[in-house]
Amino acid sequence: MCRVIAVSNQKGGVGKTVSCVNLGIGLAQEGKKVLMIDADPQGSLTISLGYEEPDEMEYSLATLMLNVVNDEKLNMEKTILHHREGVDLIPANIELSAIEVSLVNAMSRELILRSLVDKLREFYDFILIDCMPSLGMMTINALACADSVLIPVQAAYLPVKGLQQLIKTIGRVKKQLNPKLKIEGILLTMVDYRTNYARDISLMVYDTYSASIKVFGSEIPMSVRAAEVSVEGKSIYSYDPKGKVACAYKGLTEEVLKEAYFERRIRIWNCRDSNWNDIGKSLFDNFFFEKMFPVIVGVKGKMINFTPLPDSQPTDFLFRKATSPFLKTDLMKFLFCIHEIILLDISDTIRTNRANCTKSCLDMLMGAIISEM
Ligand code: ADP
Ligand code: MG
Numbered sequence: 001m002c003r004v005i006a007v008s009n010q011k012g013g014v015g016k017t018v019s020c021v022n023l024g025i026g027l028a029q030e031g032k033k034v035l036m037i038d039a040d041p042q043g044s045l046t047i048s049l050g051y052e053e054p055d056e057m058e059y060s061l062a063t064l065m066l067n068v069v070n071d072e073k074l075n076m077e078k079t080i081l082h083h084r085e086g087v088d089l090i091p092a093n094i095e096l097s098a099i100e101v102s103l104v105n106a107m108s109r110e111l112i113l114r115s116l117v118d119k120l121r122e123f124y125d126f127i128l129i130d131c132m133p134s135l136g137m138m139t140i141n142a143l144a145c146a147d148s149v150l151i152p153v154q155a156a157y158l159p160v161k162g163l164q165q166l167i168k169t170i171g172r173v174k175k176q177l178n179p180k181l182k183i184e185g186i187l188l189t190m191v192d193y194r195t196n197y198a199r200d201i202s203l204m205v206y207d208t209y210s211a212s213i214k215v216f217g218s219e220i221p222m223s224v225r226a227a228e229v230s231v232e233g234k235s236i237y238s239y240d241p242k243g244k245v246a247c248a249y250k251g252l253t254e255e256v257l258k259e260a261y262f263e264r265r266i267r268i269w270n271c272r273d274s275n276w277n278d279i280g281k282s283l284f285d286n287f288f289f290e291k292m293f294p295v296i297v298g299v300k301g302k303m304i305n306f307t308p309l310p311d312s313q314p315t316d317f318l319f320r321k322a323t324s325p326f327l328k329t330d331l332m333k334f335l336f337c338i339h340e341i342i343l344l345d346i347s348d349t350i351r352t353n354r355a356n357c358t359k360s361c362l363d364m365l366m367g368a369i370i371s372e373m
Pocket of ligand 1: 011012014017018019044093133145151189190191220221222223224226227228230245
């Protein structure tokens with residue numbers, strides 16, 4: 001399943017592009033198929049990946065977006081570039097600013113990028129979008145097609161005000177255009193550990209936001225190496241592999257991978273209006289033949305003992321544990337040993353099941369799963 005992450009902050013120079021490059025290539029080094037989309041007419045991502053003259057490129061994001069607007073065939077082969085460090089790129093150049101202006105009159109103008117990205121999801125594990133420093137139509141397009149937003153924040157000024165504006169915009173897009181949009185996390189960049197000030201800002205961001213938004217444990221240190229690498233056309237891993245910036249971006253990559261891992265494994269099926277036979281059939285069709293081991297948990301107070309599925313150890317584990325409260329460590333072990341958890345939202349419509357666990361126990365399990373998500 002592909003995860004689309006928009007890297008966004010309307011303030012310029014906070015490390016969006018550098019973070020995009022090094023997260024993208026970090027993910028590729030972990031064996032993931034990665035596409036990066038440059039959504040900034042300045043083409044900084046394109047330049048950072050070594051394509052020095054974006055304005056001379058004939059095919060770019062602007063071309064594809066125009067194709068979408070005019071309902072033409074998309075020329076993907078000519079537009080998608082393959083970088084030697086294993087990532088693909090849709091470049092951008094100055095033509096994108098003209099597109100941004102013309103979008104104002106286009107139909108479904110906020111959803112142009114989405115219709116493009118949705119066609120590419122099946123080919124990639126991750127699509128990263130490097131947004132421009134504004135909250136204009138291009139950024140709205142990026143937020144409207146993303147699964148999550150990663151927000152780099154420079155730890156050198158008071159970021160709270162600008163962040164609130166961004167979070168508000170994300171909230172608006174979520175409400176009106178993209179209900180599944182999440183905040184991947186806030187990433188502190190250019191942290192200068194020699195100053196108390198940077199440390200104060202880290203703490204302040206953490207205090208202000210960590211209750212509601214993830215603040216990545218990995219912070220990107222200030223380093224001339226990171227500044228130099230932008231003009232080298234490669235990642236920090238090949239420029240300064242042992243340095244602290246490479247190490248920090250590896251940490252970020254791991255955090256993002258972990259998040260995607262849990263997301264992939266937890267799926268909620270709304271079964272409210274189905275009957276047992278239908279549920280059984282679709283589970284059987286979806287999983288049995290793929291030799292997967294789903295674990296089924298009934299929501300809202302009912303655990304289901306589900307017969308059409310082959311007996312699997314994790315299910316036994318769950319049933320065995322179900323009569324006593326779940327410990328967090330049990331849950332973690334459990335999450336790692338199964339392929340996927342399916343939460344069946346059966347509500348009250350289905351009553352005839354062999355429930356074998358108490359409501360409080362399930363609520364606890366649900367709470368623990370959600371807090372891990
Ligand atoms: P944005 O995309 O948000 O405008 P960039 O990623 O282009 O920001 O970074 C802005 C500038 O800061 C660039 O010149 C870049 O080389 C430099 N920079 C980025 N990360 C670091 C860092 N960790 N340490 C020092 N300089 C950095
Ligand atoms: Mg940039």
